[in-house]
Amino acid sequence: MVLYAPRILLPKDNWEKWAVIACDQHTQxxxxxxxxxxxxxxAPSAINLIYPEIYLPLDENRVNKIHKTLSDYKKILVDxxxxxxxxxxxxxxxxxxxxxxxxxxxxxxxxxxxxxxxxTEGTIKERLPTRVRIRENADLELSHVxxxxxxxxxxxxxxxxxxxxxxxxxxxxxxxxxxxxHVTGYRISDEKIIKEISDKILxxxxxxxxxxxxxxAAAKSFWEQIKETVHSDHPAxxxxxxxxxxxxxxxxxxxxxxxxxxxDPEELLRKFNARIKESRVCPxxxxxxxxGHSIGFITKDxxxxxxxxxxxxxxxxxxxxxxxDNYSIEYEHDPEVVKKLGKEQGNIGFFLPPLKKNxxxxxxxxxxxxxxxxxxxxxxxEKRYYIEARRIIP
Numbered sequence: 001m002v003l004y005a006p007r008i009l010l011p012k013d014n015w016e017k018w019a020v021i022a023c024d025q026h027t028q029x030x031x032x033x034x035x036x037x038x039x040x041x042x043a044p045s046a047i048n049l050i051y052p053e054i055y056l057p058l059d060e061n062r063v064n065k066i067h068k069t070l071s072d073y074k075k076i077l078v079d080x081x082x083x084x085x086x087x088x089x090x091x092x093x094x095x096x097x098x099x100x101x102x103x104x105x106x107x108x109x110x111x112x113x114x115x116x117x118x119x120t121e122g123t124i125k126e127r128l129p130t131r132v133r134i135r136e137n138a139d140l141e142l143s144h145v146x147x148x149x150x151x152x153x154x155x156x157x158x159x160x161x162x163x164x165x166x167x168x169x170x171x172x173x174x175x176x177x178x179x180x181x182h183v184t185g186y187r188i189s190d191e192k193i194i195k196e197i198s199d200k201i202l203x204x205x206x207x208x209x210x211x212x213x214x215x216x217a218a219a220k221s222f223w224e225q226i227k228e229t230v231h232s233d234h235p236a237x238x239x240x241x242x243x244x245x246x247x248x249x250x251x252x253x254x255x256x257x258x259x260x261x262x263x264d265p266e267e268l269l270r271k272f273n274a275r276i277k278e279s280r281v282c283p284x285x286x287x288x289x290x291x292g293h294s295i296g297f298i299t300k301d302x303x304x305x306x307x308x309x310x311x312x313x314x315x316x317x318x319x320x321x322x323x324x325d326n327y328s329i330e331y332e333h334d335p336e337v338v339k340k341l342g343k344e345q346g347n348i349g350f351f352l353p354p355l356k357k358n359x360x361x362x363x364x365x366x367x368x369x370x371x372x373x374x375x376x377x378x379x380x381x382e383k384r385y386y387i388e389a390r391r392i393i394p
Contacts, residue, residue: 009388016175049066098242105238118207119213122371123369135392139392141392145215146242148209149243253356263328274307292308317370
């Protein structure tokens with residue numbers, strides 16, 4: 001069985017201070033994380049259990065503090081037993097429904113092989129040791145991983161979830177900090193329902209990692225390190241994720257833009273085999289649906305669109321990355337941040353269109369893994385918040 005019911009641990013109260021957005025968000029916005037820390041104060045919070053990437057490179061003192069706090073928090077979290085959690089997330093006038101489960105890391109490979117659970121983007125292996133180091137000696141696991149399944153008939157989680165959950169099974173219901181919307185969680189512990197869901201997922205192969213591939217890859221790497229020294233059903237063999245139907249109306253695909261810094265923008269623009277159409281208006285929201293590829297850009301002195309009439313690649317992100325991959329790149333969700341950074345001396349910002357989610361599974365089947373940072377599931381404030389925890393050390 002590819003799905004398992006994790007033993008869910010949750011706080012007793014103070015939910016808004018507990019739940020914190022994924023560690024790989026707001027990596028250029030230190031003020032965001034300082035606001036979070038100020039808001040949380042001394043209250044128990046997931047901020048004390050994660051390593052926001054804005055604070056990299058790794059500080060061993062911070063890691064040691066995380067490990068100690070993880071151990072301390074075991075005493076204050078409530079054990080809800082073996083269950084799935086059905087999650088309703090309302091943000092940006094949309095509602096996204098997900099299912100928190102545990103997956104077997106033996107069913108996942110991050111190198112793009114034909115495993116049941118597959119990555120969708122290239123894994124930057126240099127980023128794994130830091131995340132593995134954080135997972136080492138960690139008593140608890142929290143997760144921001146979103147895994148997609150292709151279920152146009154909504155056979156796994158129906159559009160109307162009343163048959164799966166009821167008000168009596170509600171375990172949390174609160175507003176998320178920093179304009180993250182509202183989230184409600186319902187416990188599913190009925191063994192028959194858990195098995196039915198698991199059996200249906202087995203028929204929907206493959207599962208695709210949409211967000212959090214590096215965190216899942218770190219969990220896999222850690223399991224490979226210890227698997228020969230522990231029993232085969234050790235908790236670290238499993239990883240907690242949220243499953244989301246790609247057809248869920250609350251799930252959107254957003255582009256991840258690029259800012260190249262420390263260069264001569266004009267010199268870089270000349271490296272593209274493209275027509276340049278200058279514009280008085282920043283092209284961050286332009287419809288790039290014309291034949292060929294169109295990629296917006298902005299510099300200190302001008303903005304416009306790069307037009308590739310006969311691109312050699314399927315995707316705009318491939319066309320762009322072929323040229324800029326060897327430069328210093330910042331990856332940004334927010335086009336306003338790209339505008340600001342792109343106008344700085346020695347920088348250039350690039351704006352990419354979103355992938356089409358209705359073609360996503362067929363795209364992965366055709367191409368395997370995509371270039372790193374090819375897409376984002378939702379806008380930055382729609383990313384998953386850490387809420388549920390489970391033990392990974394017996």
